[in-house]
Amino acid sequence: AEGVDDEEQERLLSYWQSVGRGHQVDVPRDMAEPIQQLTRNNNPQERQSIPFTLIQRKEKLGDLLYEKRQYGKAKWACIKMKEKQYEQSICLGFMKLMRYICEQNSSGLYLGITVPIVTIVHTNEALSAMTQAVTVAYYLPEVLQEEPPHPFDSDIIIEEWPTTIVYSRSFRGITNEDSIMREINLLAAILESPELCLRDTFIIAGYTN
Structure with missing residues (x-):
C-alpha cells in the first residue's frame, strides 16, 4: 500500500x-502530501x-446581471501576496x-475545504488597472469559527471579516488581470449607482481547484 501511495503522490x-509551470510557478516537492490529501478529500458533497x-x-431578458448579497461576520485564514502576476500570487x-x-x-487535523476560495484584489481609482497586492483567503468551516487552529506558517493570518454587502457577478474562463478588469468594468456598467457601490477593492471567488 505504501508503494501505491508513493506512486500516487508522484503522479499528483x-x-x-x-500546471504550475503554465503559470510560471514552481510547485516544491514538500507539496506532495498536501496535494494528495486534498485530492483524496475532494468530494463535492462534503465541501x-x-x-x-x-x-x-x-x-x-432572463439573464442574471448580478446579485446583491450579505455575508455575515466570519473568520478567514488569509495570506497576502505580491507577485508580478496575479496567477502567480493565487x-x-x-x-x-x-x-x-x-x-x-495547531490541531494537526485536516480542516476540510470550503468554497469558494477567494482572492481580494485592488485597483487604481479609475478602475483601469490592478495593483500587485493580492490576498488569498480560506473561509474557516463553521465548526472552527469559534476557535480556529493556529497556522504553523507565520505568513497566514486569521482575520475576522465584518458583515459585508457584496454585489456579485459570475463569469467563466481564465482568471487573470485582463479578465478581472473586464468583469469589474462590466459590473460598474450594469450597477444603477456604481459610484455608491464600487471602491478600489474587489473579491474574486474561485469554485474549482
Missing part, C-alpha cells in the same frame, strides 16, 4: 508541477459553502493555505 505532484443572504437579483498563496488545511496547523 508531477501533474501539479506541470462547505460560505453562507450568505440573498438581498436582490437583477435580471435582464497559486503560491493557495499552496500555503493548502498546507494549513492539510494538518500544518
